[in-house]
Amino acid sequence: xxxxxxxxxxxxxxxxxxxxxxxxxxxxxxxxxxxxxxxxxxxxxxxxxxxxxxxxxxxxxxxxxxxxxxxxxxxxxxxxxxxxxxxxxxxxxxxxxxxxxxxxxxxxxxxxxxxxxxxxxxxxxxxxxxxxxxxxxxxxxxxxxxxxxxxxxxxxxxxxxxxxxxxxxxxxxxxxxxxxxxxxxxxxxxxxxxxxxxxxxxxxxxx
DNA sequence: GAAATGATCGTCT
DNA sequence: GACGATCATTTCA
Numbered sequence: 001x002x003x004x005x006x007x008x009x010x011x012x013x014x015x016x017x018x019x020x021x022x023x024x025x026x027x028x029x030x031x032x033x034x035x036x037x038x039x040x041x042x043x044x045x046x047x048x049x050x051x052x053x054x055x056x057x058x059x060x061x062x063x064x065x066x067x068x069x070x071x072x073x074x075x076x077x078x079x080x081x082x083x084x085x086x087x088x089x090x091x092x093x094x095x096x097x098x099x100x101x102x103x104x105x106x107x108x109x110x111x112x113x114x115x116x117x118x119x120x121x122x123x124x125x126x127x128x129x130x131x132x133x134x135x136x137x138x139x140x141x142x143x144x145x146x147x148x149x150x151x152x153x154x155x156x157x158x159x160x161x162x163x164x165x166x167x168x169x170x171x172x173x174x175x176x177x178x179x180x181x182x183x184x185x186x187x188x189x190x191x192x193x194x195x196x197x198x199x200x201x202x203x204x205x206x207x
Numbered sequence: 208g209a210a211a212t213g214a215t216c217g218t219c220t
Numbered sequence: 221g222a223c224g225a226t227c228a229t230t231t232c233a
Contacts, residue, residue, distance in 0.1 A: 078217060079217085080224060080226045083215095130225095171226095172225055210233100214227090214228095217224095219223090
């Protein structure tokens with residue numbers, strides 16, 4: 001398990017940290033029990049003004065303040081009126097950079113995760129960023145939690161670097177298509193828990 | 208199997 | 221007031 005002494009491992013740009021997190025195990029312990037997920041898919045987000053898809057693109061706000069904190073924090077945000085997504089922050093304090101946890105495989109607490117997800121098939125428990133957050137029991141109140149601080153969350157990196165890593169454009173990032181062109185999405189090929197790729201599409205308003 | 212669509216609310220402009 | 225780092229369901233093939 002990583003501790004505060006390991007924080008420098010995460011004090012790198014998101015594109016460098018993202019592949020490192022593939023195969024890592026994130027654990028969350030609550031009064032209900034413990035759920036751990038092996039990360040199989042991630043996306044990098046930057047805050048240096050070069051990434052229009054990042055929450056931090058327009059500078060620091062009340063919501064994205066955690067992205068500007070030190071590396072190794074949990075950045076939880078609420079979106080689409082009903083979903084919570086989880087990131088791990090990168091770079092030292094003052095720099096906005098984070099890795100979105102898009103999908104994973106439940107390795108501990110599958111029963112509890114299944115209850116939280118409403119009884120879906122195991123492979124679907126943490127497929128998709130909002131599903132992953134739900135399975136782990138991550139809520140907005142967990143925003144800013146230190147994953148390396150020995151609290152409710154803990155992180156364990158993969159012992160060996162994965163044999164192969166696939167990269168591609170990010171999912172669900174709308175805009176002029178510019179940011180989606182960068183291969184800032186990383187996943188473990190062959191993992192059934194990796195979410196299906198869907199190109200960013202601007203929603204059509206009904207009525 | 209693939210594509211379209213509603214749900215639902217915090218956040219930014 | 222508009223839209224979003226999404227998901228489950230419905231609809232069509």
